[in-house]
Amino acid sequence: MNACAxxxxxxxxICRSLDExxxxxxNRFGRxxxxxxxxxxxxxxxxxxxxxxxxxxxxxLSASTRQGKDQTLxxxxxxxxxxxxxxxxxxxxxxxxxxxxxxxxRRADFDAFARRHPELEHDLLQRTLGELDNARxxxxxxxQMDAGERVASFLVQIARRQSGGAPRQPDxxxxxxxxxxxxxxxxxxGLTIETVSRQITALRRAGLIDTPRLRxxxxxxxxxxxxxxDGE
Amino acid sequence: MNACAxxxxxxxxICRSLDExxxxxxNRFGRxxxxxxxxxxxxxxxxxxxxxxxxxxxxxLSASTRQGKDQTLxxxxxxxxxxxxxxxxxxxxxxxxxxxxxxxxRRADFDAFARRHPELEHDLLQRTLGELDNARxxxxxxxQMDAGERVASFLVQIARRQSGGAPRQPDxxxxxxxxxxxxxxxxxxGLTIETVSRQITALRRAGLIDTPRLRxxxxxxxxxxxxxxDGE
DNA sequence: CGAAAGGTTGAGTGCTGTCAACGTCCGTGG
DNA sequence: CCACGGACGTTGACAGCACTCAACCTTTCG
Numbered sequence: 001m002n003a004c005a006x007x008x009x010x011x012x013x014i015c016r017s018l019d020e021x022x023x024x025x026x027n028r029f030g031r032x033x034x035x036x037x038x039x040x041x042x043x044x045x046x047x048x049x050x051x052x053x054x055x056x057x058x059x060x061l062s063a064s065t066r067q068g069k070d071q072t073l074x075x076x077x078x079x080x081x082x083x084x085x086x087x088x089x090x091x092x093x094x095x096x097x098x099x100x101x102x103x104x105x106r107r108a109d110f111d112a113f114a115r116r117h118p119e120l121e122h123d124l125l126q127r128t129l130g131e132l133d134n135a136r137x138x139x140x141x142x143x144q145m146d147a148g149e150r151v152a153s154f155l156v157q158i159a160r161r162q163s164g165g166a167p168r169q170p171d172x173x174x175x176x177x178x179x180x181x182x183x184x185x186x187x188x189x190g191l192t193i194e195t196v197s198r199q200i201t202a203l204r205r206a207g208l209i210d211t212p213r214l215r216x217x218x219x220x221x222x223x224x225x226x227x228x229x230d231g232e
Numbered sequence: 233m234n235a236c237a238x239x240x241x242x243x244x245x246i247c248r249s250l251d252e253x254x255x256x257x258x259n260r261f262g263r264x265x266x267x268x269x270x271x272x273x274x275x276x277x278x279x280x281x282x283x284x285x286x287x288x289x290x291x292x293l294s295a296s297t298r299q300g301k302d303q304t305l306x307x308x309x310x311x312x313x314x315x316x317x318x319x320x321x322x323x324x325x326x327x328x329x330x331x332x333x334x335x336x337x338r339r340a341d342f343d344a345f346a347r348r349h350p351e352l353e354h355d356l357l358q359r360t361l362g363e364l365d366n367a368r369x370x371x372x373x374x375x376q377m378d379a380g381e382r383v384a385s386f387l388v389q390i391a392r393r394q395s396g397g398a399p400r401q402p403d404x405x406x407x408x409x410x411x412x413x414x415x416x417x418x419x420x421x422g423l424t425i426e427t428v429s430r431q432i433t434a435l436r437r438a439g440l441i442d443t444p445r446l447r448x449x450x451x452x453x454x455x456x457x458x459x460x461x462d463g464e
Numbered sequence: 465c466g467a468a469a470g471g472t473t474g475a476g477t478g479c480t481g482t483c484a485a486c487g488t489c490c491g492t493g494g
Numbered sequence: 495c496c497a498c499g500g501a502c503g504t505t506g507a508c509a510g511c512a513c514t515c516a517a518c519c520t521t522t523c524g
Contacts, residue, residue: 061368063371063372064376065372065376065462065463066463066464067463069376070376071371071372071375071376073368073372074368084361084365085361086357086358087361091365091368118350118353118354121354122350124357125317125353125356125357125360128357128360128361128364129317129318129319129360132360132363132367133316135364135367135368136293136295136305136306136323136324136367137295139303139305139370139371139374140295140296140297140303142374142422143374143422144297144301144422145297146511146512147512181469181470181471182471182472190375190376192512192513192514193470193471194472194512194513194514195511195512197471197472197473198473198512200471200472201472213521214470214471214520214522230297230298231297378479378480379479413501413503414502414503414504415502423480424481424482426480426483426503426504427479427480429503429504429505430504430505432503432504433505446488446489446490446502446503
C-alpha cells in the first residue's frame with residue numbers, strides 16, 4: 001500500500017482527481033519535504049521549478065521589487081496547490097509561514113503527467129481560476145482601499161476562511177490564530193508594519209477586536225468589522 | 233463553410249486547439265457581438281455569465297468598491313479569452329476600451345463543451361496560468377510601487393507588448409497608440425487621474441517620452457524608462 | 465532570568481488625493 | 495471653413511494619510 005493512501009490531503013489536493021493506480025504512478029516521482037517556519041522552498045528567479053501540494057501548515061508566495069520591498073501574492077493552506085505548471089521560470093518565492101510539510105514534484109515530470117490526465121488538468125484549471133479570482137480581489141484591495149479597510153478586509157477574510165470549523169466563543173466572537181506576524185500582514189496588505197500595528201490598535205480601542213496574544217486576534221463584532229472593510 | 237474558418241483569431245484564440253468539426257460544434261451556440269467604445273458587455277454581479285473571445289479591439293475587466301472607486305483587473309486584446317468558466321457569478325465588469333468585436337457563448341454551454349474537450353481545457357489552463365502571472369505581477373505594482381514607478385512600468389509593458397509589430401522611428405523611439413484615456417490608466421494603476429497626468433508631464437519634461445496627441449505616447453528612451461520602472 | 469525577536473507608539477515628512485480652475489483637443493453644426 | 499461646445503487633460507494649492515526614523519515596550523524562548 002502506498003504512502004498516498006494515508007495522506008491527510010488525499011481527498012482535497014489535486015490527487016483527488018486520480019484513482020489509486022494513477023496516484024501510485026504520480027507518487028513515483030514525488031517526495032515529501034518538511035519546512036521549518038521561515039524556511040524557503042523556492043526562490044524567485046530560480047531555474048529549478050517545483051510543483052507541489054501543501055500537506056500541512058501554511059505557505060506564502062511572494063515577490064519583491066529591486067529595492068527589496070516584498071509583496072505577498074498568495075497564501076497556500078493544507079490541500080492547496082503550489083507552483084507554476086507549464087512555465088519557464090519561478091517568479092515567486094515560496095516561504096513557510098509555519099512549520100509545514102509539502103509534497104513536491106519536478107515540474108517537467110508533473111507537466112508530462114498532467115498532460116496525460118485530463119481530469120487532473122481540469123482540477124488544476126478550477127484551482128487556477130479560483131486563484132485568479134483571489135488575486136483580482138486582492139488587486140482591488142491594493143489599488144483602492146485605505147489602510148483601515150485593508151486590515152478589516154484581511155481579518156474578515158480570515159474569519160470567513162475558517163468559518164467551517166470556527167472556534168466561536170459563546171458570545172459569537174471568532175477566535176483567529178494567525179500564522180502571520182505583523183510583517184507578514186504588512187507584506188500581504190501592501191502596508192508597513194507600523195501602519196498595520198496602528199490600525200489593529202485602533203480596532204481594539206473601538207472594541208471590534210481583542211488581541212490576547214501575539215498572533216491571536218479575537219473578533220468581537222464581525223458585522224462592524226465587515227462594515228469597516230467596506231469603508232463605512 | 234462556417235464563419236469561424238475566416239475568423240481573424242481562428243489560430244490565436246482558444247479555438248486553435250479545436251479541429252474544423254469541433255469548431256463547428258462550438259460555433260453552434262456562439263455568436264458575435266459588436267461593442268462601441270465604452271459599452272459594457274457584462275456587469276459585476278450579473279447572473280447571466282458570458283464566456284468569450286475578443287476578435288477585434290480592446291476590452292477591460294474591472295471591479296469597484298462600494299464607494300464607486302474602480303480598479304481595472306485586466307485588459308484583453310484580440311485573441312484573448314474573457315470570462316470565468318465553471319463559476320457561479322460574474323465578479324467583473326467587462327467594458328470595451330475601443331470599438332470591439334467579441335465572440336460570446338453562454339457559460340453553461342461553454343462549460344459543457346470544454347469538459348468534453350481536454351485540449352481546449354489545456355489551452356484554457358495555459359491562458360489562465362498566464363493571467364494569474366499577470367495579475368500577480370500587477371499586485372507587486374499596486375502594493376509596492378510609487379506613482380512614478382507605476383506609470384513607467386505601465387508604459388514599458390505596453391511597449392513590450394507591441395514589440396512584435398513595433399512601429400519604431402529611425403532613432404529607436406517607440407510609438408504607442410493607446411486605447412486608454414487618462415482615467416483608464418489611473419484605474420489600471422490604482423492612482424488618480426491627476427497623479428497620472430503629473431507623472432506623464434514629469435517624464436516628458438525629463439525627455440524620456442513625448443505626447444504628440446492625446447492617447448499617443450512616444451517613448452524616446454526606453455532604457456531610462458525601464459530604469460524608472462525599477463525605481464532607479 | 466536574560467536576551468532577542470517582535471510589536472507598539474510618537475514625531476515629522478512627503479507623496480498622493482482632493483478640490484478647483486484653466487487649457488487643449490476634437491467632433492459637430494452653422 | 496470656421497466657430498462652438500463638451501470631453502478630456504493639465505496645473506496649482508492644500509490637506510491628510512501613510513511612510514520613515516527612532517525609542518520604548520512586551521512576549522517568547524533558550
